[in-house]
Amino acid sequence: QSTLTQPRSVSASPGQSVTISCTGTIYDVGGHNYVSWHRQYPGKAPKLIIYAVNKRPSGVPDRFSGSKAGTTASLTISGLQFDDEADYYCSSYIFRSTSVIFGGGTSLTVL
Amino acid sequence: QVQLQESGPGLVKPSQTLSLTCTVSGDSISTNDYYWSWIRQHPEGGLEWIGYISHSGTTYYIPSLKSRVDISIELSKNQFSLNLTSVTAADTAIYYCARDSGYSPDYWGQGTRVTVSS
Numbered sequence: 252q253s254t255l256t257q258p259r260s261v262s263a264s265p266g267q268s269v270t271i272s273c274t275g276t277i278y279d280v281g282g283h284n285y286v287s288w289h290r291q292y293p294g295k296a297p298k299l300i301i302y303a304v305n306k307r308p309s310g311v312p313d314r315f316s317g318s319k320a321g322t323t324a325s326l327t328i329s330g331l332q333f334d335d336e337a338d339y340y341c342s343s344y345i346f347r348s349t350s351v352i353f354g355g356g357t358s359l360t361v362l
Numbered sequence: 363q364v365q366l367q368e369s370g371p372g373l374v375k376p377s378q379t380l381s382l383t384c385t386v387s388g389d390s391i392s393t394n395d396y397y398w399s400w401i402r403q404h405p406e407g408g409l410e411w412i413g414y415i416s417h418s419g420t421t422y423y424i425p426s427l428k429s430r431v432d433i434s435i436e437l438s439k440n441q442f443s444l445n446l447t448s449v450t451a452a453d454t455a456i457y458y459c460a461r462d463s464g465y466s467p468d469y470w471g472q473g474t475r476v477t478v479s480s
Binding site: 254285287289295296298299302306308338349351353355356 | 407409411469472473
């Protein structure tokens with residue numbers, strides 16, 4: 252598998268919640284808890300917002316949460332703000348090849 | 363605050379070698395807590411992990427690029443580097459260096475755009 256599977260785009264209104272999925276296999280997402288999420292604004296570098304499935308780095312608000320069920324990880328953003336409009340990428344380790352795989356990215360539009 | 367900064371040519375001719383350096387500040391790459399990564403983003407948008415290196419020089423690469431990639435580390439300069447040989451237009455991308463905590467890339471450089479063209 253060359254990339255993890257994410258929806259290409261999602262949209263929601265301010266104040267609502269949105270969930271972005273990331274589907275892999277038993278060799279990556281489903282095999283451990285080394286799943287992360289990164290946010291990228293246009294023309295900027297990605298920034299880590301969730302690691303180890305559901306942990307937030309310092310400074311990331313608790314509106315951002317992560318979860319996993321089987322081979323699908325999810326990022327939920329609650330209380331949507333216009334500033335949340337960005338691209339979101341999941342990533343996972345592949346232990347059998349000691350490498351990292353990314354999702355194709357999801358473009359979030361806040362209407 | 364950890365900061366990473368990529369540097370290198372923005373234009374490389376086909377069949378030549380792409381060489382980039384990442385300078386790290388705010389952290390020592392000599393510690394054994396992290397890996398130091400290269401990741402690229404093609405014009406169509408997707409992120410592709412290239413590989414990473416430990417402070418001791420142990421390297422791991424994505425299988426599809428393994429024959430053309432070399433990542434090295436210069437502890438005295440707090441830098442690590444990427445060499446990608448025999449480049450083609452398909453290697454045109456924004457190249458990011460990043461620190462990897464063991465769970466994930468956690469700090470990213472701002473990225474440097476590299477175009478492969480004659």
